[in-house]
Amino acid sequence: MxxxxxxxxxxxxxxxxxxxxxxxxxxxxxxxxxxxxxxxxxxxxxxxxxxxxxxxxxxxxxxxxxxxxxxxxxxxxxxxxxxxxxxxxxxVGMVFQRFNLFPHLTAVENVMLAQLRAGVPEKDALERAVQLLRRVGLAHRALAYPEQMSGGEQQRVAIARALALKPSVxxxxxxxxxLDPESTAEVLRVMRELAADxxxxxxxxxxxxxxxxxxxxxxxxxxxxxxxxxxxxxxxxxxxxxxxxxxxxxxxxxx
Amino acid sequence: MIAELFQVPWSDYAPALLDGLERTVLYTIASFAGAAALGLALALLRVSRHRALRIPAAIYTEVFKNIPLLAIIFVTYFGLASVGLKLGVFSAGCVSLIVFYAAYLSEIFRSAIAGVHAGQQEASEALGLGKVSTFAYVVFPQALRSALPGTNTMLVDLLKSTSLLVTISAAELMSEGRLITSATFRALEVYLVIAAIYFVLCYPLSQGLLWLERKIRAGVPLTPRRRRRLKAARAMLEGASA
CATH class of the missing domain: 3.40.50.300 (P-loop containing nucleotide triphosphate hydrolases)
Structure with missing residues (x-):
């Protein structure tokens, strides 16, 4: 076989x-x-x-x-x-229709939470979170709260969050x-890049x-x-x- | 007129008043901690999937919400003593305040927990967090934010309600006031001063809690760990852009 x-x-x-x-x-x-x-x-x-x-x-x-x-x-x-x-x-990473970001945490903390709970050391979790936010083009929004972000930005943070533990799918x-058309385009662009990777x-x-x-x-x-x-x-x-x-x-x- | 109103030798009574103040604060802290813990437990039972857990908690809440606090105090202190269960004044006072305020707090906590969007729990579980972590890191912090205003009101209300413990001579502020009155026969003066002391305790407390609410709403990190984390994040981001 x-x-x-x-x-x-x-x-x-x-x-x-x-x-x-x-x-x-x-x-x-x-x-x-x-x-x-x-x-x-x-x-x-x-x-x-x-x-x-x-x-x-x-x-x-x-x-x-x-x-x-x-x-x-x-x-x-x-x-x-x-x-x-x-x-x-x-x-298995999952991205939801309604983003479901954690509203009490900043973008970077949203991406760090699962890593920290899985035992990743603080410094490594932060580095990976910043790197992932950069990958979805949102490093400059790392310290923003979900309510301060547009729908497209929130969904991109949600994608970074889903990638945090290096899922296989x-x-x-x-x-x-x-999402509105502009935000849709942003999110589809990120997904296209993931596909290319x-x-x-x-x-x-x-x-x-x-x-x-x-x-x-x-x-x-x-x-x-x-x-x-x-x-x-x-x-x-x-x-x-x-x-x-x-x-x-x-x-x-x-x- | 003012000189006529104030004739009690207050400096003689200052130590007694300070003792009473200390008692009042002790009753408030112990009872509020107990009521918050019991209230949270009741709230968790009330959002449970199992009817066998939900129903007793709901009955508890309805019973204690619809009985006057004074009746609870009398049952706990005089009533139980008459059947051989003699509680000390402090225990009886705290137990009464705890069982009464737990009912109200459980209502506030229950609606706060239920108000956290179901998608939050789902997103957390999809990230591999277990039930306990999901509650501790996702549901609870959000519920706490929405429960804060109601909880703060209850804390101030509890502090004021400790004055009802005068009925079991709990040696708190109000009881001291009654003793000073019976020694001086200056009821108006004494109770005005006692009322003023309650105001001086409660007003800064409620204003402080409002300030705390605003801080939390604005996303200011409250724990040292979170402050360090955000500081490290800021440093890393600035390092990268420089």
Whole structure:
């Protein structure tokens, strides 16, 4: 067996099911995310995209299926296999739609907190935080509080915060949905740079042009199932399924 | 007129008043610390997911919010003694103030904790912080900010309520006032002076707490550790730009 091919998969999802109050939200979803690849999940609201993303760091507990993240089996059958939830979450960074920065801490402290709790020495945590803020172009805002920053700045700090523990994959949950066009452009620029640096990313997004441009793989989710997946040019350019075509047509009409 | 009003030889009573003042401050500190701890515990029970924990805490709060403090003091000191549970004056006084103010503080703390956005807890857990760290470093500091105004009001209110302990001769300010009155028969003068002492205690306290609220709201770091951290960050940023 080829060991390299195995370790190449950062996220393995097999036959994942999840229901809320008897309503099936994820219905037998299987998906692999390879190292340094960017997977964009698209689809209507309520289709299960966000739930799928939240299962990957066990913010949401699946009903059954298999989940492997960064070489560890975290969920199998219908039970948690994750021995160390903190360690899993340190290897999976997450960026939220509403940023969720800690409002009582400055930008630099937001990026330091998880490092300090994970035992990184104060000086190293500070150095890394400043370096990450520089990377997202916000070193000059390091001592600002979230409420003093624009939405785009907050989301860039949130990206720096998610990168603080050197995760092996970054999850983005509609990172630009609450931003104005200018802020969206700032955030997409940072994400594009991360992509160029080889960061593995899974993003739930409504930014189809961005998905087409940056993603290696596009997954269309509807009614809790993966309806269609493939290269962006195929899924977005030559969709095979009727539901995908309907979604893309309504998206185009909304633009 | 003024000379007529003030005829009590106050210098003779200064030591007694100082003792009373000290008692009042002791009652306030001990009771407030106890009430804050019990109030926080009750608040945590009330935001629990389990009904079996929420309901008793809610019942406690409703019971003690709807009973006069004086009734609690009498039950604790005279009532319990009559069935053989004899508490000292200091213990009875503190217990009464603690159980009463814990009910109010738990309401303030509960709404402050519930008011911290759910996304905060989620973001913290997504960063690998456990439940305890999430509470200590993310939820609690934010809840503290919003609980501060109400908590401060309660602290000043508690200080004033220690005067009710005169009913069990607790040797605090009000009790000293009563003793001085019975020795001098100058009720108006004595109680005006006692009232003035309460004012002198409470006014700076409430103003100081308002000042503290404003500092915290403005993001001024209060702990030495945080001050050092921000100073180091500033130094590193300036070093880089120079």
């Amino acid at each position: 080829n060991v390299r091919a195995l370790s190449d998969v950062v996220v393995r999802i097999e036959n994942l099911n999840k229901s809320f109050d008897g309503r099936l939200v994820l219905d037998g979803v299987s998906l692999n995310v390879r190292n340094q690849k960017i997977v964009a999940i698209i689809g209507q609201s309520g289709g299960g995209k966000t739930t799928l993303l939240r299962c990957l760091n066990l913010l949401e507990r699946p009903d059954h299926g298999l989940l492997e993240v960064a070489g560890e089996t975290i969920f199998k059958g219908s039970s948690m296999e994750c021995r160390d939830l903190a360690k899993l979450r340190q290897s 970054l999850l983005f949950d509609e990172p630009t949905s609450s 080889g960061m593995t990313m899974v993003l739930v997004t409504h930014e189809l042009p961005f998905a087409r441009d940056v993603a290696d793989w596009v997954v269309f989710v509807d009614g809790g199932k993966i309806v269609e997946q493939g290269a962006p040019a195929d899924v977005l350019g030559k969709p095979q399924e009727l539901r995908t075509r309907t979604f893309l047509a309504s998206y185009a009409a909304g633009q």
